[in-house]
Amino acid sequence: MRALIVFGSRYGSSAEIAEEIGKIMGNEGVEVDLVDLRKNKIENIHHYDLVIVGSGIKMAKWTKEPLKFLKKNKSALKDKKVALFVSCGAPLGGKEKIDEAWELYLKKIASENLSGEPVSMGLFGGVFDPDANHGLMYKMAMKMAKKGYEKQGVDTSKRYDYRNWGEIREWASKLAEIAKE
Template sequence: MGKVLEKEGVNVSLVNLELSKNVPDLKNFDGILVGSGVKISKWTKETDNFLKKNKMQLKDKIIGLYACCGLTTEDAEKAKKIYVEDKIQKLGIAAQLFDAFPGKSILSDFDLSNPKIGFIERKIIEQAAKAQAKDNKPIKIDDKWKDDPKGLKQIRSFATKFAELVKSK
């Protein structure tokens, strides 16, 4: 998203909330774009805390929120409702733009030989693979992603729309 925003002429500061405790002063930005992966049906703790802590400062900004999760692959609208719209309502944040995108596929995008995969992630992947093998049913893919399983076109479109909103402010 950062590259798309820069291409659209928007100055960008990328912050990984899971890795950095130094968040720039939000007063210096016209728009704030916040995304989170979803693990065990929840946004990451750091992203959730950031939104709660900065709720008042976000009121005067163009806000974009998105989530990346496996459910989006199967049912994009349901994932958007559960993981983004409900989050917006719960936090009382007025996001002008929001969406949900496919996350990494638990059965195809993770390498169990990677030592960086934690114990819990490893067990989830193993259980998902066992369930898939037992059911022997194909994974359902929402028609929205048939030609773009990682949602890259949708992500670029989302970033372009966010850039337009920020530039119009």
């Protein structure tokens, strides 16, 4: 069983999620290749049984590279198991935001870019970092997000990691089983 994990990450959150998924699957006997599409390309995906594609979300958008990957490999992916995941702010926003994120960041991406249904999709949190300096856009988004985070009881003076690692690991284990089927 071989699995490929490809991802696009702007601030590192989905990169760490992808690494953890790879580690869990590797421990469960799946041979995993991990490719950061913002740094490397992958030409041939024929020898993989399962392909996992993930991205961080900014202003409701995936990173470009994994979307390009999905488009370019649409016909090759037709005969494979495909899973999608995102890392986004929605898990802190309550049920309505989470439902909206499932529609916009996962189901819509799947229906627009895949020929069939994905075997699984994962919606995960990210990191709030008041000290990160990623430019003006980041600062503005953080300022806007701050109120929402505070409503959820988050102390926004500190770095806050709202990725649920238990949930991520559980998802990875489930994918390891799917890869072996």
